[in-house]
Amino acid sequence: xxxxxLLNNNSIANKFIAQLRDTKIQQDRMRFRKNIERLxxxxxxxLSNKLQYTTRDITxxxxxxxVDLPANEIVICSILRAGIPLHNGxxxxxxxxxxxxxxxxxxxxxxxxxxxxxxxxxASPSINGKTLILADPMLATGRSFVNVMQALKQMGTPKEIxxxxxxGAEEGLKLLDEEFPQNTHLWIAAIDPKxxxxxxxxxxxxxxxxxxxxxxxxx
Ligand SMILES: O=P(O)(O)OC[C@H]1O[C@H](OP(=O)(O)OP(=O)(O)O)[C@H](O)[C@@H]1O
Ligand SMILES: O=c1cc[nH]c(=O)[nH]1
Ligand SMILES: [Mg+2]
Numbered sequence: 001x002x003x004x005x006l007l008n009n010n011s012i013a014n015k016f017i018a019q020l021r022d023t024k025i026q027q028d029r030m031r032f033r034k035n036i037e038r039l040x041x042x043x044x045x046x047l048s049n050k051l052q053y054t055t056r057d058i059t060x061x062x063x064x065x066x067v068d069l070p071a072n073e074i075v076i077c078s079i080l081r082a083g084i085p086l087h088n089g090x091x092x093x094x095x096x097x098x099x100x101x102x103x104x105x106x107x108x109x110x111x112x113x114x115x116x117x118x119x120x121x122x123a124s125p126s127i128n129g130k131t132l133i134l135a136d137p138m139l140a141t142g143r144s145f146v147n148v149m150q151a152l153k154q155m156g157t158p159k160e161i162x163x164x165x166x167x168g169a170e171e172g173l174k175l176l177d178e179e180f181p182q183n184t185h186l187w188i189a190a191i192d193p194k195x196x197x198x199x200x201x202x203x204x205x206x207x208x209x210x211x212x213x214x215x216x217x218x219x
Contacts, residue, residue, distance in 0.1 A: 001177045004046060006039075006189040013042050017190050020166065021205045032211045033085040036137050036166060040089020043164050043187040044133075048093070050162070050185060051131070070094075072131040075158075077124060079104050079136040079148055082208035086135045090164060094133070100124035102151060104136075104144040106199070113198050117147045128156025138208045139168035139188065140201050142175035149180065161185070166208075167192060169201045 006013050016035040019025045026032050053068040077100035078087035091097060103121035108114065132152075136144060145163060161184045163176065168188050172195075176186060192201050200206070210216070 001173075001180055001182065001184045001186055003173065003186045003188065005191055006043065006046065006187070007191075011042075013039060013189055016042075017166070021203065023206075026205060026211050029212060029214075036082070036085040036208075036212070037089035037092070039137075039166050039189050040086040040135070040164065041092050043189065044090045044093040047133070047162050047164070047185070047187050073129070074098070074131045074133060075100055075125060075127050076133045076135065077102060077127075077148075077152065079134075079144055080121070082138060082212055083136045085212060086137050086164065086166065090133060090135055097133070098125045098130075100127070100152075100155070102148050104148055115199065117143045119147050119151045122151055122155075124152065124155045126156045127152060127158045129159050130156075131160050131162065132158035133162045133164060135164040137166040138201065138204075139163075139165040139172040139176070140195055140204075141169075141199050142172035142179075145172075145176055146179045162187060164188075166190065167201055167204055169193070169195050169204075171195055 016038050020035050051070040051072045054071040055066050056069050058065045058067050074094050074097035076087060076090050076097045080103040101123050104117050104119050106115040107118045163186045165188045167190045169192050192204055194202050196202050
């Protein structure tokens, strides 16, 4: 897997990530969602460097301009819930992409910290032979990305896979490296060192789904 780490170079993205992490600023849900969306746009711009381009003639009022344009058939798939604002950001740039939504949540069968990832809802076009952009702001253990990809296999085999995340833990990156094809790209804003005993990223930002949309009842 090829890892593209946005924070390797300083940019305005640092500010958006800082605001996502900040315990006070992150309470403003609209700003929280907007910052995820803005990072989706920035990561999409970076990702666009790896697309395939074909030259097209564009008629201007004064002549013909030759422009290289992305030729990929893109499907953006995001993981509910926290993937929604990231999806919006990616779709702002790849506005003619097809769209796919899949759910994944942590189910705790017992009272302890063990959990399994439940994937229950999938609405998707065929991804066969297409460029799949799979988006989720949080990459903790990596099990959501892996289980979701397993479920997406029924929709075909993509030509290439781009994973997009905002914050990832080293452990999650390692699992994706083992489980995804070698030519997969991971576009990620920040990489954190560890997970806590509940599988939350440290220092991370907390629960991204709740910060976007409010708490949910456990079931
Ligand atoms: O890498 P993993 O260990 O699988 O964890 C990451 C997952 O956890 C979060 O979702 P969550 O289960 O909190 O659902 P939510 O977005 O509905 O809150 C996040 O959006 C990822 O989907
Ligand atoms: O740190 C984490 C881990 C999983 N899900 C989140 O929202 N945050
Ligand atoms: Mg959550």
